[in-house]
Amino acid sequence: MLAFGAPILRGRAALRGLLAAALGLIVLVWPGITVGVAVALFAIYCFADAITRLVSLFQEDRSTAQRVVMILVGLLDVAAGIVAVAYPGITAQALVVVIGIWAILLGAAELAGAWSGVAGAGWLTLGGVISIAAGVVLIAWPGIGAFSLSIIFGAYLLAYGVTLLVSAAFPSRATAGAEVEAATR
Numbered sequence: 469m470l471a472f473g474a475p476i477l478r479g480r481a482a483l484r485g486l487l488a489a490a491l492g493l494i495v496l497v498w499p500g501i502t503v504g505v506a507v508a509l510f511a512i513y514c515f516a517d518a519i520t521r522l523v524s525l526f527q528e529d530r531s532t533a534q535r536v537v538m539i540l541v542g543l544l545d546v547a548a549g550i551v552a553v554a555y556p557g558i559t560a561q562a563l564v565v566v567i568g569i570w571a572i573l574l575g576a577a578e579l580a581g582a583w584s585g586v587a588g589a590g591w592l593t594l595g596g597v598i599s600i601a602a603g604v605v606l607i608a609w610p611g612i613g614a615f616s617l618s619i620i621f622g623a624y625l626l627a628y629g630v631t632l633l634v635s636a637a638f639p640s641r642a643t644a645g646a647e648v649e650a651a652t653r
Contacts (some may be wrong), residue, residue: 479634479636481632481633481635481636482632482633482636483639484629484632485628485630485631485632485633485634485635485636486628486629486633487629488625488626488628488629488632489625489626489628489629489630489633490629491629492621492622492623492624492626492627492628492629493597493622493624493626494622495618495621495622495625496618496619496622496623496626498518498618499615499618499619499622500615500618503560503617503618504536504556504560506560506563507550507552507559507560507563508552510549510552510559510563511548511549511552511559511615512549514545514546514548514549515545515546515549516554517545518542518543518545518546518549521538521539521541521542521545521632522542524538525538525539533562536537550626558618560583561610561611562610564606564607564610564612565606565610567603567605567606567621568602568603568604568605568606568607568610569603570598571599571600571602571603571606571624572600572603572604572607573603574596574599574603575595575596575597575598575599575600575601576594576596576600577596577604578592578595578596578599579592579593579596579597579600581596582596589635591631591632591634591635591638592631592632592635595627595628595631595632595635598624598627598628598631599624599628600628602620602621602624605620606621620651623648
C-alpha cells in the first residue's frame with residue numbers, strides 16, 4: 469500500500485478542491501498580478517522569519533551553536549527578502565521552480581492516495597497526473613513569462629480543484645461507509 473497518511477475525508481477533499489478551484493479562477497482572471505503578489509509574499513515571509521529568529525535568539529535555552537545558526541539563517545532570510553524586493557524577476561523564476569517541485573510532490577502524494585483505495589481514486593489519479601504534468605512544465609520552462617506562468621498555474625489549480633470536488637462528491641462505497649461509521653462514534 470502506497471499511502472502517505474490517512475485517507476482524505478470527503479469534507480477535506482471538498483474544501484481543498486473548492487480552495488484550489490477558486491484560486492485557479494483568480495489566477496486566470498488576474499494573471500498579471502499573480503506572480504508579483506507571490507514574490508511580495510515571499511519577501512514578507514523572509515523578513516517575518518528573520519524577525520522571529522531574532523526574537524527567539526535571546527531565549528535562555530539556546531546554545532552558542534544554535535544562536536550562530538539562527539543568526540546565519542536570519543541573515544539569509546534578510547538577504548533573500550532584499551533580493552526578492554530588488555530583483556523580482558529573478559525571484560519569480562526561482563519561485564516557478566519551487567512551485568513546479570511542489571506540484572510534482574503533490575501529484576505523487578495524490579497518486580499514492582489513489583492507489584491506497586481512497587474515495588474517488590480515479591479522480592485522485594487524474595488530479596495527480598495533472599499535478600505532475602504541470603510541475604514538469606513549470607520546471608522545464610521557468611522563464612516562460614509571468615503571463616504564461618499564470619495561465620498554466622491557474623488552469624492547473626482549477627483542474628486539480630475540480631478533480632478533488634468530484635472525488636469528494638462520488639466516494640467509493642467502502643470509504644463512504646467508513647466515514648459514516650466514524651461520524652456516528
